[in-house]
Amino acid sequence: MATLNRNSAKKLSIISTVIDAVMAFRRGRRKSGLLLLAAAALSSRIPGIGTAVSLFLRLVRRLR
Numbered sequence: 001m002a003t004l005n006r007n008s009a010k011k012l013s014i015i016s017t018v019i020d021a022v023m024a025f026r027r028g029r030r031k032s033g034l035l036l037l038a039a040a041a042l043s044s045r046i047p048g049i050g051t052a053v054s055l056f057l058r059l060v061r062r063l064r
Contacts, residue, residue: 014043017050024057032057 004012021036039053 010043010047013047014040015048017043017054020050020054 015034017040021033021040024030024033025035035053035057036050039050043050
């Protein structure tokens with residue numbers, strides 16, 4: 001069984017943010033998709049930014 005270390009957790013976070021971006025594009029949310037892709041790109045330098053952006057976008061959608 002593989003263990004989850006810092007590098008694999010970081011890669012998993014980036015991949016999940018990219019998947020969120022793809023889903024946003026498929027739903028017609030172009031701005032959200034672009035923001036999530038930018039967050040995924042920054043995730044290698046700023047850990048947790050992808051998760052924060054994803055949560056922020058969900059909160060904004062819920063409050064509309």
